[in-house]
Amino acid sequence: MSCQTIIEQFGDRLDGRLSAAEQAAMEAHLAGCADCRREWEAYANAWQVLARDPGIEPSFGFAERTLRRLAERPSRVHWWSWRPSIRWAVLAATVAAVAVTTWVGHERAVGRKHAEVYARVQQADYLEDYDVIANLDQLKEGGRP
Amino acid sequence: MTVMASNDPDVALMLRVREGDTEALRELIERHQRAVINTIHRSIGDAWEAEDLAQRVFVQVYRSANRYKPTAKFTTWLFTITHNTILNERRRRSRHPAESLDALQDPADPESAGWQPPDPAGRDPAQEAVERELREKIQQAIQELPEAQRTAVILCRYEGQSYEEIAAVLGCSVSATKSLLHRARLTLKDKLRGYY
Numbered sequence: 150m151s152c153q154t155i156i157e158q159f160g161d162r163l164d165g166r167l168s169a170a171e172q173a174a175m176e177a178h179l180a181g182c183a184d185c186r187r188e189w190e191a192y193a194n195a196w197q198v199l200a201r202d203p204g205i206e207p208s209f210g211f212a213e214r215t216l217r218r219l220a221e222r223p224s225r226v227h228w229w230s231w232r233p234s235i236r237w238a239v240l241a242a243t244v245a246a247v248a249v250t251t252w253v254g255h256e257r258a259v260g261r262k263h264a265e266v267y268a269r270v271q272q273a274d275y276l277e278d279y280d281v282i283a284n285l286d287q288l289k290e291g292g293r294p
Numbered sequence: 295m296t297v298m299a300s301n302d303p304d305v306a307l308m309l310r311v312r313e314g315d316t317e318a319l320r321e322l323i324e325r326h327q328r329a330v331i332n333t334i335h336r337s338i339g340d341a342w343e344a345e346d347l348a349q350r351v352f353v354q355v356y357r358s359a360n361r362y363k364p365t366a367k368f369t370t371w372l373f374t375i376t377h378n379t380i381l382n383e384r385r386r387r388s389r390h391p392a393e394s395l396d397a398l399q400d401p402a403d404p405e406s407a408g409w410q411p412p413d414p415a416g417r418d419p420a421q422e423a424v425e426r427e428l429r430e431k432i433q434q435a436i437q438e439l440p441e442a443q444r445t446a447v448i449l450c451r452y453e454g455q456s457y458e459e460i461a462a463v464l465g466c467s468v469s470a471t472k473s474l475l476h477r478a479r480l481t482l483k484d485k486l487r488g489y490y
Contacts, residue, residue, distance in 0.1 A: 160476040164457075194490035195483040199451050201425070202432040204332040205341055211331075212323040215349040216316055219356055
């Protein structure tokens with residue numbers, strides 16, 4: 150077994166997750182490889198030394214103070230603190246909604262303008278004789294439209 | 295559901311919390327306050343803020359109780375809420391660095407490290423200073439780990455969580471958890487050289 154493979158199994162050894170065969174192979178390798186033995190000792194000792202930090206104790210009345218907070222209203226989380234993927238999705242959806250609303254509004258305004266112009270055209274007196282004007286050439290030639 | 299409840303006293307308490315029983319919540323807090331406070335403290339390095347965030351974790355446990363399903367160990371659910379609270383706090387700090395309480399505290403001041411239990415061995419001050427330096431070195435080494443590695447180390451080393459439970463908290467596979475722990479241990483081996 151290579152040194153790299155042995156080192157990758159250090160965690161399993163530390164957590165007691167090696168099979169009997171793997172454990173035996175590791176022992177055999179460490180017995181004959183001073184570098185890996187040194188690495189293993191450092192790896193295991195560093196993990197052991199973490200226990201020298203015992204942690205802190207909760208302050209007196211922690212549970213009481215926590216229970217008092219149950220009555221508080223949930224604080225509102227600013228939308229920018231959401232998970233980045235959700236944040237960008239919301240931002241993109243908002244931009245898209247604004248764009249669609251603006252476009253629809255613009256289209257409606259243009260439609261209203263056209264309707265207004267059409268109504269005015271319908272009511273224009275000077276277009277009453279449009280057929281005559283359109284067929285003027287035929288009239289000049291004496292023909293009938 | 296009843297199987298889980300009968301095996302795990304936390305699940306039984308949580309089912310009572312789901313019914314709005316605040317006495318059950320008090321029991322849950324008393325059982326797990328130290329684990330939650332220390333998980334946060336080891337991650338963000340500020341004792342006062344760790345307590346504040348730990349309170350928020352338990353308030354969240356209460357408010358989310360009706361969504362709780364006793365299909366896994368209660369601690370997996372609790373540490374998932376704790377992990378998410380830490381992530382939110384880190385995001386908040388990155389946006390408003392000046393608002394963190396630790397920005398107002400002197401790291402050399404022992405008060406800012408929170409209340410430490412009295413030394414039962416009654417060691418002399420020099421020995422105590424060495425121990426304090428070691429503790430600070432350990433805390434610094436852990437805090438400098440990447441987020442997922444740090445959580446994996448804290449849950450494995452200090453809270454005795456299995457690879458499977460850590461994987462559930464981090465939302466990754468067991469093999470990914472194993473890899474995170476291995477890389478973290480290699481880093482800690484280098485950073486703590488001279489202290490073991």
